[in-house]
Amino acid sequence: MSDAEWTAVRPLLPMPAWLRGRGGQPEAHCHRAMLDAIRYQVDNGTKWRAMPADFPPWDRVYAFFRRWRDHGLVREFHDRLRGKVREKAGREPEPSAGVIDSQSVKADAVVGADSRGFDGGKLINGRKRHVVVDTLGLLLGVMVTSADIGDRAAAHVLLARVAAAYHRLALVWADGGYTGRLVEYSLTVLALVLAIVKRSDDMRGFVVLPERWIVERFFAHLMRSRRLVRDFERSTTSAEAMVYWSATMLMTRRFARPRPSRA
Template identity: 90%
Template sequence: MSHFYGIEEAGSSSATLACDCLAHRFGNAGDHGVRERPYPTDMSDAEWAAVRPLLPVPGWLRGRGGQPEAYCHRAILDAIRYLVDNGTKWRAIPADFPPWDRVYAFFRRWRDHGLIREFHDRLRRKVREQAGRDPEPSAGVIDSQSVKADAVVGSDSRGFDGGKLINGRKRHAVVDTLGLLLAVMVTAADIGDRAAAQVLLAQVAAAHHRWALVWADGRYTGSLVEHSLAVLALVLAIVKRSDDMRGFVVLPKRWIVERFFAHLMRSRRLVRDFERSTSSAEAMVYWSMTLLMTRRLARPRPSRA
């Protein structure tokens, strides 16, 4: 297998093997694939080996026009991972990555054409298979998270969440029972959970035909339960907190989606909403989850006796 980074061969001088990404194999990549691996967010060789077969095929390679990318795919993926995990600005991406405007153009193209979700979903299926699960989920958990919005977020996509006292946006998410993302929708923070859930549940039900059960908290009670069953053939099970509970209590199934939101908060780009558009905000969530899943796929598996 060829590698991207410079390696030291035993008994010989330092040698750099060619990068095997599509941009270098078939394109006109001008960066020659020579780059050290200085950041914790850079993909290891094991991660790259798992990721490479799952990458969407560029349009130019399928005869749909356009030009080959001028920079290494692996380097661009590492640059976006760096930005999401460290919360830097696009223009502040370190100079050893491809130019920031080319990285952003790649991010925008994957966002607008649904390629980041396609890539994310392929990773999720692989992680589920590795865990011994069916690639398609049959159950999930839904919840929302309100986050403060940066000044660049316009008034047309921000609002005030009176319950959480947050001026910003709200992330509505559905995860499977492993805590892996099935779908996310970003709205103004004043949008009701049930109204957003009706749209989000329909999207997930259309994409996952085995899906039959979803757990939710008390905010999703009411007509949404009947609507889900009648229209989507989906059982919406409400997990309520008992009136006599005091302090922090781990509730069945709901902890799964809370753990998912806790993971998002570890990506500094997501601790506040810095995106001008909700589509970019959603894409950032998908990118954050790709970091989690590539590391799981590259993790050594315990040997069976």
Template identity: 65%
Template structure:
């Protein structure tokens, strides 16, 4: 991170437990160094053991990543940054509308059979990333499942949690994979209006569809991180954490403004 980026991130960092008297021991490394190390892994797609000698030992960096994943600290930092980015765009910190979609990626050999499956529609053996973003493409929720979990199955669980986490959201855009009883259930039980944007049959090739292009762009942002070009994580929650780290890096750069040569 540049100094400008660090100045943006530092006030938003979760406070360590030992500073608030909640137990634990002081950390051995500066948070800026550890954040840079995790960003280095996510951005370059390297193995943890291939950590550069410019950073702390790989097992210390992985322990930091694991602790932030298990304690929800990366979720906390990510959500605070999202609110700041929305405010910088002239919007309210909490969104009122969202877009949902999924992306299937191939799974590495380390991914066990219990958390992977075959996506018949996209013919990919791996894991889908079910993602809900706001209308400017910032991540709201992510759910990584096995490949044989359908979009409607994943959406049923995610939308209930979305209503609890973001009560201000009243409208959702989706593609034709989310049709059926899910729409009427969302309206009656969650008071959430779901609008399905379909592709016309007489059009061939790539076409930009209203609202749906926002979430597609978010998936493209994620693929800029080489660690996300394929699913290399043994656990689905680790894969979700890597996605949040990638979005955290993107929002940090956006808040700090354009970089100088």
């Protein structure tokens, strides 16, 4: 992180237990060094044991990653940062509209058969990332499943999580793969309007569809993180944590970017 990024995000970091009088010992390495090490891991896709010597020992970095994953600290940090980025853009901290979609990616050999599958539509053997983003393309929720899980089945769970976390959320755009009973379920159970944006039958070639391009841009950002080009994580919880870390990298750059002059 640059100095400007660190200055912006430092107040948003979860406070360690020992600073809150809840016991434990002070950490041996500062949070900036740990965050930089994990960001390097996500951005460059190296093995944990191949962590450069400039960073803390790899096992300490992995322990930090695992602790933040298991206790939900990476999502807490991510959500705080997203609220600040939205406020800087002149939006409410909590969104009222979003976009849902999925992305199938090949799985590495370390991914077990219990969490991988074959996506017949994309012809990919691996996992599928189901995400909901807001209208700025910032992540609201992610769920990683085997690639053979249908979009509608995963959306039942993911939309319920997102609706419970963001009470202002009232509208979600989706593609034609989310039609059917899911639309009625979203309206009657979750109080969400699921608006289907379909591609016209007479369209040829690449066409930018309203609202749906926002989530496609988010997927393009994930593909810039080498750790996410394939799914290298042994567990789906680690895969979801990697998506959150990649999203925080996108937001710290936005948050620390100086506002354009109106002169």
